[in-house]
Amino acid sequence: MEEHKTEETGQMEDKATTHQTSKRDDNTVFIGKKGTMGYVLAVVTQFNNGAEHVSVKARGKLISRAVDVVEIVRHRFMPEAKVGSIDISTEELMSEDGSKNKVSSIEIKIQR
């Protein structure tokens, strides 16, 4: 029976790493396989740089890490911050052998 794939692929990690370390004008932090606190720092840094809102995005098993990041940001570093919209969706990833895998994703918006 077809199931959602939740493996953390190398592809996802690369993408997340690239996005996390590059400053983007749309204020998005992609969660990858690094430690949770690194992404917490990335979010707090974007707010310190003047962002009014930051989106935390993750796919597959990294979704739970995204929730951890948002909860740590607002409980420990930015008690005045609020969680805005939370959206979940399904993305189709093409694997190297040409087959398609469905994977769940989440986007959590934090507002200053």
Next chain:
Amino acid sequence: MEEHKTEETGQMEDKATTHQTSKRDDNTVFIGKKGTMGYVLAVVTQFNNGAEHVSVKARGKLISRAVDVVEIVRHRFMPEAKVGSIDISTEELMSEDGSKNKVSSIEIKIQR
């Protein structure tokens, strides 16, 4: 540095299992460590029994499974269903040695 714990404890599994198999009048499905499709079936069954809305709850690493369950329910079994509010929070769990662990949790409401 203190971090959110995301281990799946036996305690959580027991609780989830109990809730998943017992019919509750508040229409909640707790995600545990069983296969994803079992929880999909639990949600669909509640709707078939007349529920107007079902809440899917999970903690820690099981949060990503909760998102999978909701996505599979609405894409494969109930295309007319809508995702209602999604709430994330932090719960404090007392471990056996008396120490407190913080763990993230999610509640996703699905509406018929």
